[in-house]
Amino acid sequence: MRITNENFIPDRSRPGLPTTATGTVSQQGTGGNWATVGRRRKRRGGRRLQRRQGKEQCRRVEVRVGTLNVGTMTGKGREVADMMERRKVDMLCVQETKWKGSKARNIGGGFKLFYHGVDGKRNGVGVISKVEVEGMMINVISAYAPQVGCEMEEKERFWSELDEVVDGVPRDERLVIGADFNGHVGEGNRGDEEVNGRYGFKERNVEGQMVVDFAKRMEMAVVNTYFKKKEDHRVTYKSGGRGTQVDYVLCRRCNLKEIGDCKVLAGDSVARQHRMVVCRMVLEAKKKRRRVRTERTIRWWN
Numbered sequence: 001m002r003i004t005n006e007n008f009i010p011d012r013s014r015p016g017l018p019t020t021a022t023g024t025v026s027q028q029g030t031g032g033n034w035a036t037v038g039r040r041r042k043r044r045g046g047r048r049l050q051r052r053q054g055k056e057q058c059r060r061v062e063v064r065v066g067t068l069n070v071g072t073m074t075g076k077g078r079e080v081a082d083m084m085e086r087r088k089v090d091m092l093c094v095q096e097t098k099w100k101g102s103k104a105r106n107i108g109g110g111f112k113l114f115y116h117g118v119d120g121k122r123n124g125v126g127v128i129s130k131v132e133v134e135g136m137m138i139n140v141i142s143a144y145a146p147q148v149g150c151e152m153e154e155k156e157r158f159w160s161e162l163d164e165v166v167d168g169v170p171r172d173e174r175l176v177i178g179a180d181f182n183g184h185v186g187e188g189n190r191g192d193e194e195v196n197g198r199y200g201f202k203e204r205n206v207e208g209q210m211v212v213d214f215a216k217r218m219e220m221a222v223v224n225t226y227f228k229k230k231e232d233h234r235v236t237y238k239s240g241g242r243g244t245q246v247d248y249v250l251c252r253r254c255n256l257k258e259i260g261d262c263k264v265l266a267g268d269s270v271a272r273q274h275r276m277v278v279c280r281m282v283l284e285a286k287k288k289r290r291r292v293r294t295e296r297t298i299r300w301w302n
Helices: 040-056 077-087 152-167 206-218 253-258
Strands: 003-005 058-071 091-095 099-109 111-117 124-128 136-143 174-180 218-224 235-241 241-244 247-252 259-264 277-287
Touching: 003 247, 040 259, 058 077, 058 136, 058 247, 077 091, 077 099, 077 124, 091 136, 091 174, 111 235, 124 136, 136 152, 174 277, 206 218, 218 253, 235 253, 247 277, 253 259, 253 277
Parallel strands: 058 091, 136 174
Antiparallel strands: 003 136, 058 277, 091 124, 099 111, 111 124, 174 247, 218 247, 235 241, 259 277
């Protein structure tokens, strides 16, 4: 199986991000409730106060999630970590690690790779992370679909397994998929507006239609296609002067409004043909209220 859904515990976070670690992201913030009494005018004021106080309980946190087909992770660990640090990428889904087993490994710079593979010569996926966001749960899946020349039975089995993994993620939790789907979703989105933007690349093929069908089933959106970019920032794979788009970042449709940008980082990659796609998410993390511990007063006069 070429799919992984890791509950990772990062070593440390880059500056500006909290560092509490409980699996992926599982700290629950606290909110406040206010009651207003009096006339209608005062109730309006109370609601405004409640909204203002509610905003004060949240803070905006930027998280950058990427995906990259690395070709192999052998000898590239530190290079990948340096690239993530330079590009300020917090989580990276990697494909074709070509490492066998299901293990975790530090690759330097405070980054840890969680990988899964059944063959040391081909395929394999992983998730690299060193970020923790409090107040919300983020699930990250790295996937690598069979290539165009593979049997249709193998492709259908892949999508069936991916469906099962996604179904296992609670609907009220955020989900990000970084994948090499080996398909072209194509430019334009007539009939698929709810899951696909207008800014794909070239024409859709059979494998690309499978990506769109999967997004419809799982109520997800193909993030790459929602941002108007130059061709160089849309093409994820180049070979022999030919460019295509096969690497994608997906999120739940209900969380699409949290995506600030998504593009290919041209001119900076550790892979010979694939280039990294990075998605910038802006999340509202709830602040925790401080508990003030007070000593009990003993009334000696009583």
